Amino acid sequence: MRQALMLAQQAEQNGEVPVGAVIVLNDQLIGSGWNQPIRQHDPTAHAEIVALRAACTHQQNYRLPQATMYITLEPCIMCAGAIVHARIERVVFAATEPKTGAAGSCIDIFNTSQLNHRVQYEQGLLADESSQMLRTFFRSKR
DSSP: OHHHHHHHHHHHHTTSOOOEEEEEETTEEEEEEEOOHHHHTOTTOOHHHHHHHHHHHHHTSSOOTTOEEEEEEOOOHHHHHHHHHTTOOEEEEEEOOTTTOTBTTSOBGGGOTTSSOOOEEEEOTTHHHHHHHHHHHHHHHO
8 A cells, every 4th residue: 555655656746636546466466556547538548447558468368356455445437447347356455436436435335236257455554644745735725
């Protein structure tokens, strides 16, 4: 999660919402990303999607079974859906997102009974650090 927080700082330095994500498989980092939708002119360039693309390229597979994703913020619906499609086994996120969170805050995509894959998840790891970074970023924008 510390690596994901460093990536979130990279996003912030580039004027993006400070969110970072890393994907680990067998104790090896296989993908990482930070928010880049403004920079890339791409609404799908969230940290999780960038990390998924890198990990899938690294593994030469669109599925990432047994992988764990660490994210500094609860994923949105788009990212949660992509995580399910990639068959990520486990997600650990720092801060909850009460407005758009799709891992229990607004909706729980990871445990939707109609989907054919369930994602284990836990929240709260380094939540204070992530939350503070986000609060500081949004205060500076107001």
